[in-house]
Amino acid sequence: MKKRLLSALVCAALVFGLAAAGFAAEANPTVEEAAQVLSALDIMTGDENGDLHLGKTVTRAEFTKLTVAASAWADSVGPAASVSPYPDVPKSSWAAPYVQVAKEKGMVMGSLSGYFEPDRNITLVEGVTMVLRLLGYQDSDFSGVWGSGQMAMYQSLKLDKNISAGRDDAMTRQDALWLFYHLLTAKNKSGQVYLATLGHTLTAAGEIDRVALVNSVMEGPLVAEGNWQASLPFAASTAKVYRNGKAGSLADVQSLDVVYYSKPMRSLWAWSNKVTGSIQKISPSASSPTSVTVGGQTYTLETSSAAYALSDLGAFQTGDTVTLLLGRSGGVAAVRTPGESAGVTYGVVTGTGNASYQDKDGKSYTASTVYVTATDGNPYSYQWEDKNRKFEAGDMVQITAGDDGFQLKKLSATSLTGRVNAGGTALGGYDFASDVEILDTCGDGAALRVYPSRLAGVSFKDKMVRYYVLNENGEISRMILSDVTGDIHQYGVLTDVTESALGMTLLSSYVYDVAGVPGAYTSKTSIWNLEKGPCQIKMDGKEIGRIYNLTGAELTAVDGNTAVAGARQYTLSDSVAVYELRNKKYYLTDLSRVTGGGYDLTGWYDKAASEGGRIRVIIAEAE
Incomplete structure (x- = not known):
């Protein structure tokens, strides 16, 4: 009378509309x-x-x-x-x-x-x-x-x-x-x-x-196209609906979303992740494909229909421009032509060079390539042979896919000002779309995906927004920022500082510790007027571009991700570094070890919270 699926699938690092507090049964569940x-x-x-x-x-x-x-x-x-x-x-x-x-x-x-x-x-x-x-x-x-x-x-x-x-x-x-x-x-x-x-x-x-329980009863995937709701074992109008991990309604499910469902839970989970690019490789072979490489990234084929589409019996082969519809675990649920899926990608160029490709006969060749970090936070590569249109690291680009391949276009800045509300759902007069993608960037191509909740309370001024796109509902669907969160950078402590200016000669040496790993930077042309203590390190590619001291505040309490200094509250970085200062030496430690009493705590932040700042480093000294 009922079929119970007892084998739990592997847990993905995704949220399937479950409670944000955690997935294991709590001591006091609701x-x-x-x-x-x-x-x-x-x-x-x-x-x-x-x-x-x-x-x-x-x-x-x-x-x-x-x-x-x-x-x-x-x-x-x-x-x-x-x-x-x-x-x-x-x-x-x-x-x-x-x-x-x-x-x-x-x-x-x-x-x-x-x-x-x-x-x-x-x-x-x-x-x-x-x-x-x-x-x-x-x-x-x-x-x-x-x-x-x-x-x-x-x-x-x-x-x-x-x-x-x-x-x-x-x-x-x-x-x-x-x-x-x-x-x-x-x-x-x-x-x-x-x-x-x-x-x-x-x-x-x-x-x-x-x-694991939800995974064990989840079925699918289906692609939201045509009369897809007829394939459900219950009326979609009566279902609980989640899209990209957030509770919503059936109206939120968009064309070509990948949909999973559970009959006993009467629930739908829709995912909108897509990747558009040229097929560079089908592995291990077109006769029995299990993965596909597009845009320099390799994706596992999640469904038999995707495997068939990319096989020698299907409609796609190496060199074709396609859009991959990705399921909840990041695998390929279905393959479509760019025209069907309106494949447009936004991102920032991280570099250029040469890469290896395969032609339709499976033979390798080398071609000029543009490397991009897209607003979804993932790196991609695009073959580009137009010598009259060159790209440099840091350029914002739009990649449009069509039947005849790709078009890469540099983007001009479109600034946006205003404040993100406390719920992290809107900036100025625009709501964030449920599937919004936000990329924070710095310098020549450093980039990190951030989420709206990270921007809650931030006031955007001047050129903090480099580019944004509105969807058909007038919501922000894509946005590129200019070093708003500071989360791209490294944080630690300067353990030794040597700076000297002799005439026209400037000499400096800085020894630092980041997450317990020591390092050093020296220069014969500049000094940065730094002091020992907590610091921010900005990279320029693989080299250090600049080091800054952080600003301190004596903490009176720490509770969860919030620190109190007098009458002010500060939010801790998700990766806050904690050091114990003992006999003028820094020892990496854990926050739980120093918050139970017996230590004086100082929090060090990079900038005001209204500008995207966080407490990055906490120094603990025994009382």
């Missing part, structure tokens, strides 16, 4: 998180609209169905019962197949008079008894008045958390939800965690891994 787990396991899935009706009471027949769904025999339930399991449960009843399996496997018992009473509301003690039978306990394992031992075990196994019903009270569906949720992490009579007996693994901490 109702929504618990419901998501039971839905993924096809235990409690709700009605045709996904409504769980948690306030309603549960009948014995309904609870039996839940119990069977949570058991190892869930797949053995047929479409109809072969016999009438009880006089009051005829074989024609919707509940008969479940009650028959439950009776045969010892999960349920009838009354002394031989009836099951399927329509009577189930009491907590009855529900607990059925769940304990899933854990391998029988009535004979308990002494005393019936039910007292079961209720004691119920409390001992911590199955009672969040449940409001008393022993003889009628259970609500919310009570049932919590009972089955806690069942999953309870140990059975043999000492094995129950969820593991169903074929699912737990995290190293022994908790429920919701990502």
Whole structure:
């Protein structure tokens, strides 16, 4: 009657619309998180609209169905019962197949008079008894008045958390939800965690891994084109929809998005990632392709349809210009021509040179190449033989794909000013699109993708925005910045500074430590007027271009990613470097080690938060 997929797929480093606080079952999960787990396991899935009706009471027949769904025999339930399991449960009843399996496997018992009473509301003690039978306990394992031992075990196994019903009270569906949720992490009579007996693994901490569960029931992918919704096993209009990891609506799903779905969860996950470029290589061969190289990047083929399209039986071959539609794990879900997918890429040139390519016969040749970091943060390479149009590192470019190949065009600056709101959803008078791509750049090609939340509260002035693009809804879809976040640079401490000016001769030597790795920079032509202590290092290619001292603030508290200095709050960098200063020497340490008391802390930042700054370095000195 139901098909349970027990093999968990590899977790991708992506968010599938799960709670941002983490994917393992928390010590105090919300109702929504618990419901998501039971839905993924096809235990409690709700009605045709996904409504769980948690306030309603549960009948014995309904609870039996839940119990069977949570058991190892869930797949053995047929479409109809072969016999009438009880006089009051005829074989024609919707509940008969479940009650028959439950009776045969010892999960349920009838009354002394031989009836099951399927329509009577189930009491907590009855529900607990059925769940304990899933854990391998029988009535004979308990002494005393019936039910007292079961209720004691119920409390001992911590199955009672969040449940409001008393022993003889009628259970609500919310009570049932919590009972089955806690069942999953309870140990059975043999000492094995129950969820593991169903074929699912737990995290190293022994908790429920919701990502693995969602992966195990996720199907697809489909491409959002034509009548794609007809391929779903439920009405798309009733589904929960996530696009690029964010909750949304069906209207947010765009043409040629790659879509995954889950019937028990009644959910859709859409991804908009695309790559346009020339096919440089099909590996290991066109007769049996498993990967394709486009724009200098190699992508695994995720679907049989993508493999067919790139095989010697399909429509594409080496040298063709294509757009790859990428799935949630970054593999190729489908292949389309650029005309179908309107392949336009924006980015910054990181360099030029020669690269090796394959022609349609599989023979290698060398051609001039432009290397670009696109707004999606990935590096690409494009064959470019037009000697009249040259590109240099740092140039902003637009790459347009067509049937006849690529066109690269330099972009002129289009400045934008305003403040990003606290939610990181809008800049000035423009909203950020749900699939916005933002690239922060510095110098001759250094680039890093950043996300709108990183820019929350930043005031954009002058030339902080180098270029932006609006989509058809008037939202910012692509944006290139000029060193707004400072996250491109390296941060550490200067451990020694030597500077001298003798007449026209300038000499300098700087010794530094970045993340515990020492380094040095010397110059015979300049001095930078630096002091020992926390610093920012800006690179020029592979060489140091400039070093700056940071600005300090004595911290009175650190909580999470926030530091307090007097009446001011500062945000810590995600990669804040922490050093202990002992006997005038710096020792790399961990923030958790120095925030428990006993240390004076100083935070060092590169610029104001309103300009994109963060505390980059924390120095701890013993009190």
